[in-house]
Amino acid sequence: MRHHPPGRCGVIVSLLALVLTLSGGQVVNSAPAVAAPPPTHASEVAAAEDLAARDLAGSLADTTWRSHVRRAVLASGEVPVAELAGTAHKRLQPRLAEADRRIAEAKGLDEGVGPLLTLRLGTDAMRTALTEGVVPWVAVVASDDEARTVRAYDSRGAVHLLDARTPPRRPVYVVDIDGAKALSAGIDVLKEQLGRYGLTSATETGSAPTTVSPLTSAPSAAAASGFWTTRITSVRLSDDEEPWTKGDAEIYTLVTGFGQDGKVRVDPVDMPYLDDDGVTYHPNQVLVNWSLYKYNLADAVMMEDDDGTNYRDLAKAIAAVLLTVTDQGAYIPLVSAVLDAMPDSWWTDDDDYVDSWYTLARADNGVRRGARGNGSMTVEPYFVEQF
Structure with missing residues (x-):
């Protein structure tokens, strides 16, 4: 629920909206398996969330870890992902902990606030495909109600722009903060x-x-x-x-x-x-x-x-x-x-x-x-x- 005044949409955004409409709300751009571009978000919090999403998406190439995450997400509405990685993915945990530290600092919170990053499934309708073993993408929560697209990453590092209003059929994890x-x-x-x-x-x-x-x-x-x-x-x-x-x-x-x-x-x-x-x-x-x-x-x-x-x-x-x-x-x-x-x-x-x-x-x-x-x-x- 967000209530700010509408943002201004430029020509590029308008063209993206047209492409989204023609594509039926599915993937707008599926880039080749190359490193994702650096985050374009203005805030340090958004940049830290974006980096965490890319790291998490890449980690899902590990089938054992992917199954571990899937069970946790299906069992809980929101998963404290740094704690989950601490028990099952030791290489990922320090990167998520650093993202948590950057977020707390950017928000002016005391060091003792603890982990803030969470992971959840985008919509309940995605549960069936996730249960059946479809490899999920990882998206960053949209920071603006007027956003036309949502950035998501796959396990190869490719970027996908999804319709912000119409969720895709593929399961998508969303990186967010424990608000x-x-x-x-x-x-x-x-x-x-x-x-x-x-x-x-x-x-x-x-x-x-x-x-x-x-x-x-x-x-x-x-x-x-x-x-x-x-x-x-x-x-x-x-x-x-x-x-x-x-x-x-x-x-x-x-x-x-x-x-x-x-x-x-x-x-x-x-x-x-x-x-x-x-x-x-x-x-x-x-x-x-x-x-x-x-x-x-x-x-x-x-x-x-x-x-x-x-x-x-x-x-x-x-x-x-x-x-x-x-x-x-x-x-x-x-x-x-x-x-x-x-x-x-x-x-x-x-x-x-x-x-x-x-x-x-x-x-x-x-x-x-x-x-x-x-x-x-x-x-x-x-x-x-x-x-």
Whole structure:
């Protein structure tokens, strides 16, 4: 699920699209068995994924290893491929470990995040051919929803350009990143870096849990101390067509407002359950902890995490803009400031803007539709007791 504005397609891309249409969505170009050209992806993450895909494709010439990988992929949705190679392909494992290291560094993650590269089957329809022993190709996950082609490699090193919308009949493994793992680690880095830039209040009267117990009424006089929150009882994003290589979405929301000290604060909220468009989820997740905010109003900007995100750069970009905003004694919406902080490249191959909610109020109770019309949330006030 990706939600960035459409990219520009040049003459070459248009011609490729025409060839794809005439070829029925199958192989556009099957190069001779020569070394693949160097990756053309702009980001270090994409380059590392591309190199890993080529190495993996070449390794599948080994029939024993190929059978080992096939069993693992058929048994699991996503396979941590570096760990798999560590037990069955000692020559490949160091190359995959190096790719993992490059990816973690490019994303600004701490060294302890562990392996990130995963391998999965492109579509469920490919399972039969894979089970029957057809040698799979290895593709790199499409980094752009507007991409017309997907690059895949075979075990001889040849490059094949596949239709991004119509999967081939041949089984294809997709090299990707464990998005949930990367985002969880990235949220930790983001919180740490935002704190360093002063975008978290010095005074915090409570920290909101990710999920809460069933709804209770407002606290009575005898109730223990606590704090008011806004929690999401349901959330849904619009359905969007995207390349068949894309895996589950990784969604997070930046909640912004003025902290108790009068300075702008940003609270990242991970939403790991929000995998698919067109599905209504009921997370009972706390979105805003009002004890952290000066006013009873806050904004929320929902983003989708992509492979190329560097969380340290994200925090720096946000801080560069939001630190210039001062408290004028009345609430100022901050959605535009957050969006202005995003580098131009993030509207193409990196984090994608999903939707935004202006002036969420502590008293909001009901459906709130996003300003972009791409998402809707049902929210309610919820009091979290502290014992």
